[in-house]
Amino acid sequence: MDGRTQQVEAVLFDTFGTVVDWRTGVATAVDDFASRHGLDLDGTAFAMRWRELYQPAMEPVRTGERDFTPLDVLHAENLRIVLAEHGVDPAAFDEAELRWLNEAWHRLPAWPDSAPGLARLARSVTVGALSNGNLALLSRLAKHAGLPWDVIVASDVTHAYKPQRQAYERAASFLGLRTEQVMLAAAHNDDLRAARDAGLRTAFIPRPPSTGPRRRRTWHPMRTGTWSREIWSSWRRSSATGPGPRTGTSHRLRCELQFPPQLHAARRMPGCQDRYRPAVARGSSRGRWCAPPGSPPRTG
Structure with missing residues (x-):
């Protein structure tokens, strides 16, 4: 393990997605x-709309217009809005029923590789959640999904919602670590970018796009990163072989740490294009960005 990788003592994961x-x-x-109450609702469309209100609901908290409010409360408020948009009166249901539906966020399934991957990583580093979820939500979710966290850094612990800088800096502080000793692993580039700006190392994990299976994929490997082969191989061995290059075993963990600035020049090299894959030389933890196999050469 090289000197830069040795400094990483905790890998914290974004949770949702x-x-x-x-x-x-x-x-x-x-x-x-909907089935229990005889409602005509499209579960997927409802879920997508509910999630669309996620960031706007947190923004007044980030800007200070609203006191810190746990995500469970924001989800409950947004649930009533989405029900009304679908022509359903929230007042027609018992509070217990609405609470059960709101706590769907406590009962989410883990991706198949998540629990075994985390267990392998936990042999060598501290693994935890760094999420906008509140502690009650995340602890119940961990129990439901079988996530072997060493620590949960919830938004009601940091009193900050990502991508606020304080969320990342306070997470490192609570662990007694410097920011460069902490890595954030996430499927969302805005989260990774903010974490990197706060001084954390970053790792990209490709997942199906949160905008839905028919939407254009918006994620891509961060333009700055290098392999940590030990962490990557732990995650890789925990996964079953996937159906293709975007979801398969060998593409789970995309990039981490920072490339030296001169390696940005790889983006302009012949044969490279907008979607890159790290290629690592044997015996080295450094890599370069190159086009996926079979991609047409980039010119200019």
């Missing part, structure tokens, strides 16, 4: 709720 499949979990709960 990175470790658990929120779209499937929420859609299933909505379908069950």
Whole structure:
């Protein structure tokens, strides 16, 4: 393990979309709720709309217009909005029923590789959640999905919602570590970019796009990163072989740490294009960005 990788003592994971499949979990709960109450609801469309209100609900907290409010409360407020948009009166249901539906976010399924991958990583580093979820939500979710966290850094612990800088800096502080000793692993580039700006190392994990299976994929490996072969191989061995290069075993963990600035020049090298794959020389933990196999050469 090289000197840069040795400094990483904790790998913290974004949760929704990175470790658990929120779209499937929420859609299933909505379908069950609709079936019990004779409602005509599309679970997937409902889940997507509910999630669309996620960031706007947190923004007044980030800007200071609203006191810190746990995500469970924001989800409950957004649930009532989405029900009304679908022509369903929230007042027609017992609070217990609405609470059950709102706690769908506590019962999300993990991606198949998540629990075994985390267990392998936990042999060598501290693994934990760094999420906008509140502690009650994340602890119940971990129990439901079998996530072997060493630590949970919830938003009601940091009193900050990502991508606020304080969320990342306070997470490192609570662990008694410097920011460069902490890595954030996530499927969301905005989260990774903010973490890197706060001084954390970053790792990209490709997942199906949160905008839905028919939407254009918006994620890509961060333009700065290198392999940590030990962490990568731990995650890789935990996964079953996937169906293709975007979801298969050898593409789970995309990039981490920072490339030296001069390696940005690889983006302009012949044969490279906008979607890159790290290629690592044998015996080295450094890599270069290159085009996926079979891709047409980039010119200019």
